Amino acid sequence: MPGNKGKVGLTKLEMVLAVLFVIALVAAGASWAMPRAAEVQTVTETIVNTVTKTIGPGEVVTETVTQTVEKTLTETVTVAAPTKPPERKIRLGLLTSLTGPAAPLGEDQRRAVEIAVDEINAMGGVFVREFNAFLQIEVFYGDDQTSREGAVSAARKLITQDQVDVIFGGLGSAFGMAALPVIQENKIPYVPTPSTPLFTRTEDLTMLDPEKYMVFHYQATGLMYGAAMADFVVEVIKPILAPDRPLRIAWLYQDSPFGSEYFRGYQLRVEEMNYPLELVYEDKFPVRATDFRAQLTEAFAANPDVLFPIGFLGETIPAVQQAVLEIGFDKSKTHIGPLCACADVVPFYKNLGREAGEYTTLLAPFSTYTQPVKGVTERVQEFRQKYQERYGALPGLLGASAYDAVYIIARAIYLAGTLDKAAIIEALEDVKMDQILLPVKGGKITFDEFNEVEFDLFVTQMFWDETLQELRPKVIWPSELAEAEYIHPS
Amino acid sequence: MVEIPVYLLAQVFLWGLINGSIYVLLAAGLAIIFGVMKVINFAHGELMIIGAYLTFFASLYTGLNPYIAMLISVAGVAGVGVIVQRFGFGKIRGAAKINEIFLSIALILIFQNLMGTLIIPYFKDPVLIKSPLAGKVLRLGIINIRYDFITMIAITWSVMALLFFFLKKTDTGRSMRAVSQNRVAAQLMGVNVDRIDIISFAMGSTLAAVAGSLLGLITPFDPYTGTLPAIKAFAIIILGGLGSVLGAVVGGLIYGIAEGFAVFFLGGAWRDTVAFAILILVLLFRPEGLFREGA
Structure with a gap:
């Protein structure tokens, strides 16, 4: 009937649907909201307590702060007290992903930066000769929204609206690289923390790009990781699985500059060292892929001794799980790893599971749960403790990198003695300071001929913790940093 | 020429069938909505992810079996x-x-941001629905298949059988098909088209929820996971014949299996490309798609 089209009343079916909908929402909502409310309250309380303790006199935590302040003063600002009050603040721009799929990693950076800035400000700030004063640091946030377009807008906002003196941070190479032309155009000092060497190098990766002179890359590059992976498997895995023949290697990596640079770093090292490694399978997967079954089936058929599944956390976990639990990779015959440093976050240890994850290895300059036996142990413990007290969580590699970057920039500004951007860029070239959280070669942070820092990477192996019912890492390579020996599953 | 063992091809076919099952459910839902209302809802993938999260939360906090x-x-x-x-x-x-189209885009952004705001603070990384069958694998000679996959395939085809029964044998199903074929004529014959629109949208959304829940059992997901599957589902219903549920079923299977073999033979970079290449080929030789509308 034509009349039916005009008015739409609720029919029985619609009413039933509406009731079911309300029931579903109430059931899901109530079960979700109740336990979460308690957690929110706990987090808020922790933050308030931390702030009170940090600034309040006579509090136990004040001792820790004092200790940190003294140490940092020695490292960054070894000068007399200011003679006049600060006239302006140092404006730092953190360019990272605060919304979108990568927001949790960006949040790690934001938190770590807050800690670093609070530490420096708590001791008075950074002495800048031009002002003859200690200047406080103020951080401005540029949210790249986990996208290239967002990165460009965020960089513009930091430069034009916030008028920052230095830009730093970031987690996705693609986003930082998208923002780079804007930064170059405005000649802003930039200390990126994603991994691609293209931040400072020419397209062929062989030399420093003079047009990127304002960029000082503070992160281990894919080339470094790839090279270290080759070193590790030759030294540790080959004697066990292929003592009399070349070690058979399968690569499955993310189709991006990030994944390709890992692979390239591996290839270059194999060629350079003439390593007895045979590449029996190689393929790429798109960013955010979660189904690797067809590729792993093919890799399995190639009968490799080592499988390198290199991707972000959201790719690494399903790739390893599918390889072991569904395809049938036997870890006594095929070693899985080292995995990417970016997977070294709490959910990896929690979600990978014993059957899939035990005995796999991971390569990184920072570990959520452990650290090398030599080097930066105290400072790392302090940072980890402070982070956990303040945010109720543990920091990851990207947070640690951003924390270090703040100190490096503070040091450069002190050396420059001015907030003039050209002078800060020159000072960054001359930075030479003790390593902070991430272990660097020789224990001193300096930017080399590529404007990069060379890191001491280490391999951790995953073991099952019966008490926690989660995986936990132990540093097993290189031997001088190792806390345990590599164990090959039988 | 390199000889490829048959068991490998069988295993790849199986992965294709599993992915194809998700596509079938997603595309069938879209086909119903498009067939009846002729609207383009790109936010169908977000409905799928809402479904996945509802199953995740319901099973996580009530202890219910996710199925x-x-x-x-x-x-x-x-x-x-x-x-x-x-x-x-x-x-x-x-x-x-x-x-x-713009309403769809707005819905995508609203749903993604809403889920991002409500869920990401508590579940920062992609989540997986914990299945009671997780880790249990049926080994058929050298082919491995998780019990979850068997269950998934069984659920998919049971749901599709129910859907076909509903569309063919019930008055409401027949009305839906009538509206899909000729809205005005159906209205003149006394069909309450507004009611049929609502039922169709609810049914399409239901299928998206099932697809999302099954996807979440085998693959980690986050609020942003739904966009690409929804685009593929659109390609599938174009391939199958706009508005044809049968076309969606056949198209979904073709896509899933083609993707698997594309990855196997050509590499991971070809996963999405090959599926769309098939669409172009079909449209070149059969512009109306594999099946006519209303099939």
């Missing part, structure tokens, strides 16, 4: 579908197609 918790998700997403239809697509029906 049972899926029913809560189905009811919830059907409700969301009804709201979207009544206050969104229903209001702009008959307007220019561009309005529908």
